[in-house]
Amino acid sequence: MTRTYALARGALDVFLEASNVLSRKNECCIEYEVIAAPDGSAALEEDLDHWLPLVPSIGVLWRY
Helix, strand or coil: CEEEEEECCEEEEEEEEEECCCCCCEEEEEEEEEEECCCCCEEEEEEEEEECCCEEEEEEEEEC
């Protein structure tokens, strides 16, 4: 959303933005680690991360 205010010298924009508004879990990164299984063999353990939670942003822009 942006609201523009007319000024004597230019304009002032005030804005609000949001990324990932639906707060979805975006899979991004997988890390693998070699671990010892109970029987002594090697196994891979997978760690999955999620990226970009809800990120609000506000700002002001002066255009002259």
